[in-house]
Amino acid sequence: MTGTDIRNLILSAIALGICALLPLSGSGYWLSIGVTIAMFTVLATSWALFSGPTHYISLATAAFFGVGTYVTGLGFETLPFWSLIGIAGVIGAVLAALVGLATLRLSGVYFVIFTLGLAELVRQVITWFQNKSGQKGLYVLTDISEAGIYWMLLSLATAVFLTGWLIGRSRLGFALRIIGDDETVAVHSGINSALSKVLLFMVPGSVAAMTGAILAPRYVYIEPSLAFAPMLSFQVVIMALLGGAGRLWGPLVGVIPFTLLWESISSNFPQQTTLLLGVAFLIIVYALPRGFVGLLDDLRHRTRARMAEGVA
Amino acid sequence: MDILITGLLLGGTYALIAMGLNLQYGVARIMNLANGEMLVAGGFAAFWMYTAGQISPFLTIFLLAPLTFVLNWLIYRIMLQPLVKRAKSRGQLETDSILATFGLSFVMVGLMLSVFGGDYFNYSYLARPIVIVGDTFALNRVAAFLAAVVICGALYLWLNHSRAGLSIRAIAVAPDSARLVGINVTHLAALAFGLGGAVTAVGGALLSTYLTLDASTGVIFTLKALIIVIMGGVGDVRGTIIAALLLGIVETLVASLLDPGLTLAAAYTLFILILLFRPQGLCGKKPT
Numbered sequence: 001m002t003g004t005d006i007r008n009l010i011l012s013a014i015a016l017g018i019c020a021l022l023p024l025s026g027s028g029y030w031l032s033i034g035v036t037i038a039m040f041t042v043l044a045t046s047w048a049l050f051s052g053p054t055h056y057i058s059l060a061t062a063a064f065f066g067v068g069t070y071v072t073g074l075g076f077e078t079l080p081f082w083s084l085i086g087i088a089g090v091i092g093a094v095l096a097a098l099v100g101l102a103t104l105r106l107s108g109v110y111f112v113i114f115t116l117g118l119a120e121l122v123r124q125v126i127t128w129f130q131n132k133s134g135q136k137g138l139y140v141l142t143d144i145s146e147a148g149i150y151w152m153l154l155s156l157a158t159a160v161f162l163t164g165w166l167i168g169r170s171r172l173g174f175a176l177r178i179i180g181d182d183e184t185v186a187v188h189s190g191i192n193s194a195l196s197k198v199l200l201f202m203v204p205g206s207v208a209a210m211t212g213a214i215l216a217p218r219y220v221y222i223e224p225s226l227a228f229a230p231m232l233s234f235q236v237v238i239m240a241l242l243g244g245a246g247r248l249w250g251p252l253v254g255v256i257p258f259t260l261l262w263e264s265i266s267s268n269f270p271q272q273t274t275l276l277l278g279v280a281f282l283i284i285v286y287a288l289p290r291g292f293v294g295l296l297d298d299l300r301h302r303t304r305a306r307m308a309e310g311v312a
Numbered sequence: 313m314d315i316l317i318t319g320l321l322l323g324g325t326y327a328l329i330a331m332g333l334n335l336q337y338g339v340a341r342i343m344n345l346a347n348g349e350m351l352v353a354g355g356f357a358a359f360w361m362y363t364a365g366q367i368s369p370f371l372t373i374f375l376l377a378p379l380t381f382v383l384n385w386l387i388y389r390i391m392l393q394p395l396v397k398r399a400k401s402r403g404q405l406e407t408d409s410i411l412a413t414f415g416l417s418f419v420m421v422g423l424m425l426s427v428f429g430g431d432y433f434n435y436s437y438l439a440r441p442i443v444i445v446g447d448t449f450a451l452n453r454v455a456a457f458l459a460a461v462v463i464c465g466a467l468y469l470w471l472n473h474s475r476a477g478l479s480i481r482a483i484a485v486a487p488d489s490a491r492l493v494g495i496n497v498t499h500l501a502a503l504a505f506g507l508g509g510a511v512t513a514v515g516g517a518l519l520s521t522y523l524t525l526d527a528s529t530g531v532i533f534t535l536k537a538l539i540i541v542i543m544g545g546v547g548d549v550r551g552t553i554i555a556a557l558l559l560g561i562v563e564t565l566v567a568s569l570l571d572p573g574l575t576l577a578a579a580y581t582l583f584i585l586i587l588l589f590r591p592q593g594l595c596g597k598k599p600t
Contacts, residue, residue, distance in 0.1 A: 055407055102584055106591050108403065109343060110542065112410060114583070116345075117535045121580050128571050230531070234414070241411070274528075275422025281415025285395070285408055 012161070020154055023147035031146055035218070037259050038153035039211055042160055043232075044240040044251035046207035049164050050200050051237075052245035053173075053180040056108045059233040060099065060115035063122050064092045064205050066228035068212025070126065073138035073222050081144065085152075088213035089206040096205025100198035115233075123228035130224070137223035144217045152214045160207055164248045167203075172196060234277055235262070241284050244293025253292045315564050317449065323560020324457040325519050327464055327553045329533060330540035332512030338484040338547030339504035341402075342392050342409045346417035347537055348530030350380065350509050353420065354516030355525045356428060362435050369437060369521050370459060373514045384509025388502045391416070396501075417530065424527040434524040456518040463514065468549050480504055484547035512537075532576065539583045545593025555594055558582070 022034045043061055051058055068088040075084050099118065103111040130136065167173040175196045178186040186193050216222060235258075243254025258280070266273050288295065329351060336344045357376050358369040395412060399405035440451045471477035479500055482490040491497050516533075519525070540559055544551030559579060566578035586593070 055403060057407060057410055102587050106587065109406060110587060110591075112343075113535070113538045113542070114587075116531075116538075117576060117580060120532070120535075120576055124573055124575075124577050128574055128577075131571070131573070234418075271426060272422060274418050274425060278415045278418025278420075278422055281411055281418060285412045285415065289408075 040255045046204040048240045048245040053176040060118045062119035062232040064208035065212035068209035069216040069227040072213045072216035088209040092209025093202040093206035096202045100201040104197045105194045119228045123224045142217045244291025250293040319561030319564035321457040323557035324460040327556035328460040328515035330537045332508040333537040335508030340501040345413040348534030349420040351516030352530045354513030355520035358517035380513035381506045381510035385506030388505040432526045452521040
């Protein structure tokens, strides 16, 4: 661990401490925005852990998230809440492994297509089960407060950042960077590329399921069309790419402005949210291919070049 | 027997839609995720022409086809060609085109929502019973199927027996070598993209005669078309048709024997089986 590592860790800890104080401000509105931001930070950062190095666009977030909410919905009366989060994480990881095993051995397109419909698939199956058993939705009535949810999400975010940092330093992270740069080279230097990708895909799967489990009490009433809303997957992709998926902290830079923008648009023009999402996708592809982070990097390079000129 | 024929009738229209996507993906190399929205737009056009002017959907398609051809050609030239030029590798183009066409699909859904609202729309056209081998079917399904067969057949003949078709197949097989033998790849890719879009929109107009659509159902059709293309093998017309009929039959089987809400699950089961056992597609050759 170098000096900059320690400095970054201390700075992150201070930032985390400040974030943790938000519920004490007493403003319900800002707390609710804080929960949304924390949720998308967790989802987008874990998404970028997989999609950043591999360049595979995963659209399965909503599926894992929905599975997580259902774990809480079905089990909160019999099991303690913390264990449900763990169970959701395990189920999410197993589901991700299955999806990964079926598709990641092949080209990336199959993976995108498969994840695109995964939420809809799980939703159809659960709806079918519910129709058979005659129940409609689930009530999740717990005594967990909004502040409690916020703190749990914040701890999960910390865990995700630490995981990402550790993966970046591990053999797996190194292998993935090579795969992302050139898969042929990776395979020739003895990396099991399919296995590495499947292992890594289990991280966002598990994290998204845990996020769903934590957020279920906030919804109070859950039903398939709510828990598996496909919009969530797209929002996560947008936010992560807007910030920049190449860096660990990149998605965070996209999450905060996009959440605020989304909140103001969906409260003022509820009909236009789809249009906004589309325009955001187009802006990213044409104007910000590497996200805000890429923009910052360019700026930094330019100023540095100018300073070097000034010295010479 | 009843299920088999209903499935075949559905599969015929699916084949048309998947052919459209296959032209766009196999030749123009653009994974067009706005394909389903083009379909819904075609359906909307047919609906609007019928309710406003009592114009038969089977006449509308003659107007719709050139219009959507030009529209898709422009989309390729203006939106997608810069991406093709920018891309350093096939993988990067795939990621970029997926994101761009996603954006396009959301913009289209947003526009259709604000023009038509979020309601389901359907109309009653040729809803008369017709008897085939002892069972009754709706005439509009049969008519849509026949139209799809005619269009698919024409496309098949054109691709296999014309010079332009030969060039297009050459691009689908080996885009880099096609350039070496003097084929104008950029020009033909735009043509194929436009043609694919037009075929999809016509398919949407045909579907709308017997299915209920709404502004946000496009993605389901995109998904089905993608699954069909992969099942049949990318760039393979024959495989696409077989896969589409297969999907139509399996879906109808599941819908009538299990639950109509499980059609996507049925499609996915087929998809997984293909991925596990024949990733190169039903008729595709093994990559060497």
